[in-house]
Amino acid sequence: xxxxxxxxxxxxxxxxxxxxxxxxxxxxxxxxxxxxxxxxxxxxxxxxxxxxxxxxxxxxxxxxxxxxxxxxxxxxxxxxxxxxxxxxxxxxxxxxxxxxxxxxxxxxxxxxxxxxxxxxxxxxxxxxxxxxxxxxxxxxxxxxxxxxxxxxxxxxxxxxxxxxxxxxxxxxxxxxxxxxxxxxxxxxxxx
Amino acid sequence: xxxxxxxxxxxxxxxxxxxxxxxxxxxxxxxxxxxxxxxxxxxxxxxxxxxxxxxxxxxxxxxxxxxxxxxxxxxxxxxxxxxxxxxxxxxxxxxxxxxxxxxxxxxxxxxxxxxxxxxxxxxxxxxxxxxxxxxxxxxxxxxxxxxxxxxxxxxxxxxxxxxxxxxxxxxxxxxxxxxxxxxxxxxxxxxxxxxxxxxxxxxxxxxxxxxxxxxxxxxxxxxxxxxxxxxxxxxxxxxxxxxxxxxxxxxxxxxxxxxxxxxxxxxxxxxxxxxxxxxxxxxxxxxxxxxxxxxxxxxxxxxxxxxxxxxxxxxxxxxxxxxxxxxxxxxxxxxxxxxxxxxxxxxxxxxxxxxxxxxxxxxxxxxxxxxxxxxxxxxxxxxxxxxxxxxxxxxxxxxxxxxxxxxxxxxxxxxxxxxxxxxxxxxxxxxxxxxxxxxxxxxxxxxxxxxxxxxxxxxxxxxxxxxxxxxxxxxxxxxxxxxxxxxxxxxxxxxxxxxxxxxxxxxxxxxxxxxxxxxxxxxxxxxxxx
Numbered sequence: 001x002x003x004x005x006x007x008x009x010x011x012x013x014x015x016x017x018x019x020x021x022x023x024x025x026x027x028x029x030x031x032x033x034x035x036x037x038x039x040x041x042x043x044x045x046x047x048x049x050x051x052x053x054x055x056x057x058x059x060x061x062x063x064x065x066x067x068x069x070x071x072x073x074x075x076x077x078x079x080x081x082x083x084x085x086x087x088x089x090x091x092x093x094x095x096x097x098x099x100x101x102x103x104x105x106x107x108x109x110x111x112x113x114x115x116x117x118x119x120x121x122x123x124x125x126x127x128x129x130x131x132x133x134x135x136x137x138x139x140x141x142x143x144x145x146x147x148x149x150x151x152x153x154x155x156x157x158x159x160x161x162x163x164x165x166x167x168x169x170x171x172x173x174x175x176x177x178x179x180x181x182x183x184x185x186x187x188x189x190x191x
Numbered sequence: 192x193x194x195x196x197x198x199x200x201x202x203x204x205x206x207x208x209x210x211x212x213x214x215x216x217x218x219x220x221x222x223x224x225x226x227x228x229x230x231x232x233x234x235x236x237x238x239x240x241x242x243x244x245x246x247x248x249x250x251x252x253x254x255x256x257x258x259x260x261x262x263x264x265x266x267x268x269x270x271x272x273x274x275x276x277x278x279x280x281x282x283x284x285x286x287x288x289x290x291x292x293x294x295x296x297x298x299x300x301x302x303x304x305x306x307x308x309x310x311x312x313x314x315x316x317x318x319x320x321x322x323x324x325x326x327x328x329x330x331x332x333x334x335x336x337x338x339x340x341x342x343x344x345x346x347x348x349x350x351x352x353x354x355x356x357x358x359x360x361x362x363x364x365x366x367x368x369x370x371x372x373x374x375x376x377x378x379x380x381x382x383x384x385x386x387x388x389x390x391x392x393x394x395x396x397x398x399x400x401x402x403x404x405x406x407x408x409x410x411x412x413x414x415x416x417x418x419x420x421x422x423x424x425x426x427x428x429x430x431x432x433x434x435x436x437x438x439x440x441x442x443x444x445x446x447x448x449x450x451x452x453x454x455x456x457x458x459x460x461x462x463x464x465x466x467x468x469x470x471x472x473x474x475x476x477x478x479x480x481x482x483x484x485x486x487x488x489x490x491x492x493x494x495x496x497x498x499x500x501x502x503x504x505x506x507x508x509x510x511x512x513x514x515x516x517x518x519x520x521x522x523x524x525x526x527x528x529x530x531x532x533x534x535x536x537x538x539x540x541x542x543x544x545x546x547x548x549x550x551x552x553x554x555x556x557x558x559x560x561x562x563x564x565x566x567x568x569x570x571x572x573x574x575x576x577x578x579x580x581x582x583x584x585x586x587x588x589x590x591x592x593x594x595x596x597x598x599x600x601x602x603x604x605x606x607x608x609x610x611x612x613x614x615x616x617x618x619x620x621x622x623x624x625x626x627x628x629x630x631x632x633x634x635x636x637x638x639x640x641x642x643x644x645x646x647x648x649x650x651x652x653x654x655x656x657x658x659x660x661x662x663x664x665x666x667x668x669x670x671x672x673x674x675x676x677x678x679x680x681x682x683x684x685x686x687x688x689x690x691x692x693x694x695x696x697x698x699x700x701x702x703x704x705x706x707x708x709x710x711x712x713x714x715x716x717x718x719x720x721x
Contacts, residue, residue, distance in 0.1 A: 009660075023258050026250055026253050028251075030246075032243035032246050036666065038646070055564065057563065058568075093451065138561075140557050140558055143557075144245065145244075145245060145246035157572055159513070163395070164517060166393075166395070167393030167518065168394060168405070170539045173354070178375070182341070187341055187528065188299065189531070191303045
């Protein structure tokens with residue numbers, strides 16, 4: 001298309017070397033939960049991203065972590081469809097790997113969950129906050145769009161995750177509830 | 192270039208108003224052609240037809256055209272002190288394809304804003320003049336609700352019963368009763384029972400993500416089937432570049448690009464522009480000519496000015512018990528107009544409505560409140576299905592400085608200009624908004640909320656884009672007359688959300704369509720003048 005624009009902060013055109021993922025992502029229709037292999041990331045970076053997303057949303061009870069649900073592959077598929085987002089992702093992965101090597105003296109994916117959380121908080125604070133937000137947003141999408149997560153919500157929250165797909169009967173409105181209001185005087189101006 | 196045989200009426204835009212005009216005129220027997228720059232919605236691609244509906248709603252279904260970028264979209268920039276996050280769809284059915292279905296009549300006082308409250312302008316027509324068309328529209332779309340609300344004039348029985356309250360609605364009714372306030376089941380453009388071949392709502396909720404059931408009354412499902420049956424010719428993927436004038440100064444048709452980018456013309460005795468609050472001023476300005484150097488029908492200089500969007504916000508309360516928030520219509524099952532009319536005790540004029548909705552869906556909620564990392568699930572679990580939201584909508588006053596302009600630096604796919612919106616909240620709107628949010632919080636607390644958070648007044652949600660070619664009695668201060676007929680071009684009509692001189696404090700779809708039906712009847716009654 002013939003335009004690129006940032007919505008936040010007024011009328012600005014995105015810089016050619018740093019497009020706004022919030023706008024670019026509209027072009028990437030990536031169904032959640034479909035099995036897919038990495039297309040953009042090599043094995044090492046794929047491992048880093050899988051560990052990253054698992055740290056953002058860890059496992060809890062019946063809910064797996066985001067890495068186990070394919071969030072890294074979802075992000076990879078997104079940047080595959082929107083190549084302009086690849087530099088931000090690759091740079092972020094390489095930077096967090098350097099931080100891990102410097103601080104923990106091992107690969108990010110080999111760090112414990114607590115170590116990874118500390119490293120990511122440092123990256124978020126001192127590294128590239130916008131890239132971090134992009135990975136975080138896409139991870140949340142991959143997680144809360146996944147049928148396994150939606151199916152698991154009912155046990156802990158009562159939310160029927162597939163209810164919005166199926167619907168069902170509800171108690172009809174009871175007009176007797178309006179008895180008091182019906183007795184009130186009109187509340188509108190005659191003109 | 193190929194021209195077509197002359198139709199009686201050419202309608203540009205197939206959304207809420209264009210669809211209603213096409214159906215009404217063709218009911219009367221007029222030969223109508225409609226040009227729509229978008230296409231039919233592929234219902235198999237509606238987000239709600241898929242488990243990952245929330246994600247799809249952020250991508251190809253995104254309401255902001257700068258994100259979605261369908262082939263029919265054009266760029267829209269946002270400028271000003273309070274920039275607008277524009278929500279609109281370019282498709283058969285227009286922006287209704289992504290709406291929630293709240294469907295209000297204006298109050299009689301909404302038509303006399305200047306006379307009663309000394310701000311804005313009066314409409315060139317009264318509630319009583321529009322009321323018969325509200326009634327026709329309610330039958331066409333299958334309005335759900337209940338007559339008898341003491342916050343408005345007497346009504347005929349409505350076609351369908353109100354939507355079920357659900358647990359959120361029940362808690363809010365308890366709150367209103369405790370507070371002693373007026374409340375009423377919200378009128379919604381949803382078929383709550385089988386109606387004219389459309390099925391009853393099955394309470395899947397989250398209506399703005401598309402209604403696979405087909406119970407949400409969007410214009411592609413309400414007016415268009417009948418219009419097509421009547422013989423209206425709907426040309427999709429037809430991007431209009433300009434309205435064509437004859438040597439006598441009358442409109443003779445429109446010049447447009449078809450889906451292959453080939454220039455074509457459509458001719459008619461009457462031309463109706465129904466492209467919405469942004470699309471209409473865009474087309475009128477693109478139709479500038481030596482006789483109309485500032486844009487067609489713009490001798491007043493008001494085309495593109497007085498853009499209004501409503502003062503809107505949400506307040507969300509957290510409850511100890513589950514609220515069954517996963518089901519039920521999303522647009523709010525119970526509403527109050529307690530604060531709709533001007534009250535001298537308050538520090539602003541005009542007013543607002545509040546509608547109670549279920550809380551937020553999983554992804555939306557997680558993005559709002561669930562931090563990443565070890566605390567994620569605890570924060571999420573304590574709020575999902577434990578929240579109720581109050582949607583609040585108040586009147587935004589017309590100001591010439593709030594406007595849209597062509598943006599020749601950012602073009603659509605066929606080289607036509609985008610738009611830039613300029614918007615700042617009026618001081619009255621800021622005071623109204625502050626009070627509106629405080630009352631929204633008050634209701635939730637009365638309903639038993641343990642805590643309440645609100646969304647303030649930023650960003651400005653551009654769900655309702657109004658007023659940019661307003662109607663009036665004086666050609667110096669309005670673009671059309673009371674029947675939507677352009678002051679400057681006798682056989683040109685402008686009938687959509689841009690026609691509204693003031694915004695009222697309610698969702699505008701019903702009023703937009705009632706005005707459109709009234710315009711259609713006027714065109715038909717005056718057909719001997721064509």
